[in-house]
Structure formats: C-alpha cells, structure tokens
Amino acid sequence: MNLRQLRYFVRVVEAGNMTRAAEQLHVAQTALGMQIRQIEEDLGVALLVRHSRGVEPTKAGSLLHARALSILKTIEETRREIQACEREESEAIRLGITPALMLVAGTEIALMVREKLPQVFLSIVEAMSHVLVEALVRGEVDFILCYDVPDQPQFSRTALLQDDLVLVTPPGPRKGEPIAFVDALDESLAMPEQGDTVRTLASRTARDMGLELNVTYEVRSVSAMKNLVSRGAASSILPYFSVIEEVRAGTLDARPIIMPALRRTLFLASSNQQGPFKNEAGLTGAVRSSLQGLLDALGPLAHPLWVRTA
Template sequence: MNLRQLKYFVRVIEAANMTRAADELRIAQPALGMQIKQLEEGLGVTLLTRHSRGVSPTAAGEKLFQRAIEILDLVELARREVRDDAREAVRFGLTPSLMQIIGPELLLRVSERAPQLSVSLTEEMSHLLVDSLHRAELDLILAYEVLDAPGFWKRALYQEDLVLVTATGYPDEAPITFAGALAHPLILPEPRDGVRSLVERTAAEHGLTIRLEHEVRSISGIKTLVARGSAAGILPYGTVLAEVAAGTLFVRPIMPALRRTLYLVGSRKAGQLAALPIIRDAVSAAMTTLSAAMVGLGHPLSAAEPPQNA
C-alpha cells in the first residue's frame, strides 16, 4: 500500500465511477484499475463493488476510505509545515452573477484580513464549478444546488428566486404564475444546469409542458437572445440585475416562488486552511450585499446553520 494507491482509491470512491476517476486523475482507466487491484491484493480484501451505475465501497472499502483521507490530509499538512517559505493559497470559484455582485468585495475582504493568503478567483456556471472542485482544480466554490459528495463539505447560505425575463416590460411588473411563465417560448441552459433542472422538475410535478425554443449553455448568450425578442427566459434575478437597471431586460416574479439554494462548498484541503474562518466571515458579509441587491428576491439563511458534511 502506497500514497499513490490511496490517492487513486479515494478519487474512485468520490467519483463513484472508474472512468470518471481516471479522467479526473488524467491516467488511463486500465492503469487505474491495476492500481486498485494491487491495493486489494496487498490488503487481501475486496474494496469495491462494481455495478451498472459505477462502483461503491464495500464495508472494508469504507473503512479504508476514511483512513486514507486522514493519511492524505496529514501528508498535505506535513508538506505545508516543512515549507517555511510557502504561502497559503486558495482557488475559489464563483458563478458569473456572484462574481459581478460580490466578487470584488469578497476578494478585498479576505485580502485585508489575511494578507498572507493567495486567492485566485474563477468564474463558471454552478455545475461546472462542481466538476472543477471534484477534479481538485478548485478548493472552494460558491455554487447553487450542489449535491452531497463523499469527501466534500457544504454550508447552505442563501436562497434566490427565479424570474421570467423578457424583452418587453410590464407597467406594474406584476407576478406571473409558473404556468403563465411556461406559456412563453423559452430559452433555457443545458440540462445539467441547476436552473434548467429546477424548471423541468417543477413542470413535471404540475403536469406542465415546457416550450423550449433554444438551449444555450451561456448565460450571456441567453440574455442576448431574450433582449432581441427571440423568446423569454427563466433565470435567477441576480443574473439580470445590470440589464434590468439599464432597461434592456424586464422581469416578473414567479408565484409561487421558484428558489435555488446557494452553498459554500469545500474540499478537504480547504477545510485545513488556517484562513478558512476569515473566508467564511467574508462570505457571510457578502451575503448581506447580495441580499440588498436582490430587492426582496434573495433570502439569506441562518448563519447558525451547521455545515453539511458530504
């Protein structure tokens, strides 16, 4: 048993799929399979159960997974402690709307209180941020509708309402029912996107049909098409703040409200950062700024809510 085998094994459990783990580790799947086989032979136990959906740990595999996390964390801690000249660094991912509204404030707050911390910010849609976190390309993310995953922790921070976005304004900006919103031809993100999933799930629950006019992966692309009158969109209010202020897009709240939840999600490495309490405080303060910008369409959650361990 060696550190490489433990690292590979942990990644397989977290990905729950050999092919996905091999892609994230950037090695060939047969080579990964061989490392896991050698680990099993060395220990004399079966660590994984293979099934049609991927893999899952056996009882012995679950025990090794927990110990392997502890071992790898200690190795990383020792590496940092013996490098006297090393600065702590964190790679932080935010969605496009969050980057625009709170990104600069978040970066400045953390830099002022933790000048020894090197922070890099990445902007991407939520499900792509999650992918990057799982590939160990990011340490922390602020993303919406994040599912539990082994080896990662998360904390619910905030809920944001979705709105109907159109190129034509309404005198009173009156709320519209979800059925009324679906009466419009719509431009929606790709199926993996959390907003798309929420709209489709709610439509299915109410037996409603979505009139999908276009599927666009880019939020800016969706907004441009909506502004041209091609179709309407259902988007979080935060993504269209600037356009609403400029009068190029118009919104109507959807009733009953469709809400998505924002999470702070971190890797094990992020959980060991000495500056993590400062980062969490800065994120909490940024939620106040975010809520103020949302004019009643954003809802901070209790700061006392404990983190959810995935």
C-alpha cells in the first residue's frame, strides 16, 4: 500500500462513488478499481461495500480512511516544513481559486504576491468553490479564494467582497435592464452542476419562493454555458465578471437580478487545523489589492467587505 493508493482510497470514500472519484482524480475507473482491490488484497479485508448507489466504507474502511487522512496531513506538513528549511525566511503557500476568478484576478494576484512578498513561493490551484472547500478540509491547499465558505469552527475566513449575479442572455431590446428573479425563472437555463455556489444560491432562493429553476443544460464549464447562451439555446445565471468581455463586445447581455438580488460573499479562507503562516497578513493584503480592478469592473454590482470574520 503506497501514498497514491491512500489518496485514491480517501477520494473514493469521500465521493461515495467510483465513477465520480475517477473523474475527480482524472484516472480511468477500471484503474482506480484495481488500486482499491490491491489495497484490500494486501490487507486481507474488505474496505468498501459496493451497491447500486455507489460505495460505503466498512468498519475497517472507516478506520483506514481516518488513518489515511492523518498520514497524508502529516506528510504534507513535513513537506512544507522541509521546504521552509531551504531558506529561513521562505514560505510556500498553496492558494486555491475558482476558474472564473482565475481569469480576471489570478494573474494579478500572482504578480502582486511576487512583488510584495518575494519570500513567498505561491502555488495556485484552480477548482470550483465547493471543490476548494473540500480540498482545504483535506489539507491539499493552504488558502482558498472562493465563494460562500461555510461558517464552521475549523475555518478562518476573511470576507473580501459581495457581488450580485446577473441573468445572461443573447443581446436584445432590454439590454442591461434589471429583471425580477421570478421573471428570470421563466427562462430556460444553462447552469453549473449541483453543489456549485451559483446553482445553490439560485436554487435556494427559488425554493424559498415556492418555485424551482428551469435547468435545461447542466454544464460545469463557464465557456460552454456562454456558448449555449450566445447560440440562443438558453439563458444563464452567472457572476458579471465572467461575461464582462462578451458584454463589452456586444455578443451577450447581462441583466442585474433584483427582488431579490442574488448576492454571494467572496472569502479568503484557511483551516484552523493547520499551523499559522508567517505571511498570512501579507497575502490577504496582496489579494485585496489585486481585486481592486475587479471591484471597478463590477461597479454597482460589487460591495467590498474588508471585515474579518471567524
């Protein structure tokens, strides 16, 4: 049993499904299944119960999952401490960021950290918000810049800004005109998968009104959603910054959603289960400075929040 097999096993248990775990790990399902079976053969005990809905750990599997998390965390902490020994002042930080934010602010963040914090080696990981939260729990990243991080004791959060979502449509006569949320629900929508913060916010708001989303296309890729909208196949609910260029070019329209506004909070978050970082304050300042251009572009759809929460 090796470290890769431990990582594979942890992902299978947390995904609860071999197919989903294989997709997240970017490996073939057959290869993943062989790795899990090899662990079971090495230990001489069944670790998973397989059923029609997916998989569940046995008592032995639950024990291995807990021990594997501890082992992997210790290895990551050891790696970081050893790397820090190379130069006493140096510090390696892994920052998770969403794909849409990466496009509009990721490069600026990397440049700002390089300029203001030359002692920091910044590694950037790109994933959807809900995936980043899970990665932070597992210790795979040190900080995450993403939306709606849950208010839990294990997280330390800095609220950076709130932004209002928009209804994205093909260009039309009501260019840029606000639209009531209930009217937006009449649209055939291309939306992200379940668990995505945009989908969750829109679904929860609709449910509170006794309504539901009319999701015709479920796609993970923002670019795919925008292509569906530009072809007239659907509308979409997205953050404004993900369609700024298309709106400026006149290929898409973005209508602010009102009554109620769909407002999300962007956090820079870390795990309280990790040791303190010497450059945490500097990283927070660099990220805030890097987001100034985004605030300017969002205009009245943005609401800066420079308040520390925990």
